[in-house]
């Protein structure tokens with residue numbers, strides 16, 4: 486297959502591009518390096534099945550024009566703002582990089598008659614549904630972050646484009662993804678803070694925020710597994726792990742792995758890290774497990790592996 490990967494120079498995108506190339510696909514990668522890095526994708530340059538375009542996908546016309554001579558069997562759309570805290574400071578960030586990138590991709594697919602799409606959505610679309618088991622068919626969703634709102638708006642636009650243009654779409658709603666090449670988030674913050682001061686660690690909230698963390702290679706396995714044969718219409722899956730890890734537990738693992746003892750934790754208080762943060766949620770994973778896929782890493786394992794990666798880097 487010849488595939489387009491948007492956001493392919495980013496954290497998850499880099500792993501996906503690698504797997505798609507290893508599976509013998511021709512891969513065209515698009516990124517504007519907002520958060521992705523040239524060095525992440527340099528290693529693919531020697532592969533004759535790989536091509537890169539630096540394009541800002543928000544500019545629908547420029548994006549369509551730049552790629553007008555390329556033909557694709559499928560698009561993996563990963564480009565988005567992945568930094569929810571950055572988006573919380575300026576709603577335009579998610580309007581542009583999370584919603585408009587999706588619009589541009591859909592419009593490109595319509596004009597080029599491309600029928601297959603993978604979309605990377607998020608647990609953030611569910612909003613703050615405390616105590617509810619989150620299933621894919623839950624209605625009346627009220628996202629609380631601009632990021633969650635822009636992803637949910639994207640899912641809705643995808644639904645209409647899918648109906649109007651006979652698309653086959655695989656949408657994954659995943660929780661925090663961690664592993665090699667991670668660029669930001671709680672683990673990164675803790676490592677940086679501890680390197681600056683190994684005696685004390687500031688923890689946002691009260692440390693009880695508890696979420697599932699999926700290891701990036703588990704997620705990529707699942708993407709490959711589920712996009713081999715996409716049914717017509719829109720298929721939506723929660724993809725994650727059954728286990729969850731609290732922020733305090735992450736701090737413990739980071740301290741253990743970096744060899745820091747007797748660190749004093751200073752909690753900023755409240756049960757959320759920042760406004761728009763969803764402190765706890767519980768995914769129902771029955772639908773994805775029924776396909777035969779299961780994650781290999783628990784949340785704690787994924788955190789530990791990620792800290793080891795950052796340490797060795």
Ligand SMILES: NC(=O)c1ccc[n+]([C@@H]2O[C@H](COP(=O)([O-])OP(=O)(O)OC[C@H]3O[C@@H](n4cnc5c(N)ncnc54)[C@H](O)[C@@H]3O)[C@@H](O)[C@H]2O)c1
Nearest residue numbers: 492495496497517518519520521542563564565567661662
């Ligand atoms: N990492 C997570 O925990 C997580 C969780 C749920 C969903 N997701 C989704 O998965 C996808 C990949 O996330 P990631 O963690 O690899 O993030 P990332 O920031 O590393 O990757 C996103 C890539 O998109 C690129 N990009 C952003 N705006 C662009 C634009 N206008 N034009 C071209 N390129 C643009 C960035 O430069 C970056 O390389 C995103 O859609 C994200 O929302 C991530």
